[in-house]
Amino acid sequence: MTFRLSKILLVAAVALFHTLVVFNNTTDYFSNFQYVVHVLDMDTTYPGNDGMWRALRSPVVDHIFYVSIIAWEILIMILCWVGAGRLFGAWHKSVAEFNFAKRLPVVALTLSLLLWLVAFLSVGGEWFLMWQSKIWNGQESASRMFTVVGIVLLLLVMPESETQP
Numbered sequence: 001m002t003f004r005l006s007k008i009l010l011v012a013a014v015a016l017f018h019t020l021v022v023f024n025n026t027t028d029y030f031s032n033f034q035y036v037v038h039v040l041d042m043d044t045t046y047p048g049n050d051g052m053w054r055a056l057r058s059p060v061v062d063h064i065f066y067v068s069i070i071a072w073e074i075l076i077m078i079l080c081w082v083g084a085g086r087l088f089g090a091w092h093k094s095v096a097e098f099n100f101a102k103r104l105p106v107v108a109l110t111l112s113l114l115l116w117l118v119a120f121l122s123v124g125g126e127w128f129l130m131w132q133s134k135i136w137n138g139q140e141s142a143s144r145m146f147t148v149v150g151i152v153l154l155l156l157v158m159p160e161s162e163t164q165p
Contacts, residue, residue, distance in 0.1 A: 001091065004098060004160070008087045010152045011105045014112060015080030017145075022077050025070050036066045038136040039124050045132035054127060072115050079108035095160040102156055109153040116146040 025032050038044055040062055042055040056062070083105030090101035120142035124130045130137050 003158075004087070004091050007102075007156050008084055008091060010155060011080055011087060011109070012084040014109065014149055014152055015077060015084055018073055018077035018080060018112070022070065022073050025066075025073065029066075033062070033066050035136055035138065036069070037062045038133070039128050039130050039138075040065060042128055044135045045129045049129065049132065051129050054129075069115075069119060072111070072119070076108055076112045076115065079104055079111065083108050098160050105156060106153065109149055109156065112149045113146060113153065116142045116149070121146070 040056040042052060045051070083101075086101040086104055087098070090098045093101075120130075120138055125139045125142070131139055
């Protein structure tokens, strides 16, 4: 049962992280909004780079991008909390029931991985060349979160056995 508790707590920890991210992005909207604006504007990438045609300089598009990221984070947060609750409810149940309870948190963690990989590392990092910016480069934190969430997902999907401590 110790391994199950570990899995439950780790999913809840990811839920807590996303809760804090959502809290910060909604209560201090314009701080992180500036990050989105600068990444999409590509105004701190290498001067004269040949990728500047990709820049998006539209306040409407900036808000759409940022609100979409927040909505994605809210979805992850909710699914992680509900998933952790389902895991907790199945903590002392059969292997089959605990495995069934893993389904929702697997979806939540996968969505989290996709957020970091697609939105930040691929779209922000490569399409908008965020990697060139010394000021508005979120690739390190996105990579860190991709790694953390990936480890939690790998631990969660490890097979259950009736003989685990």
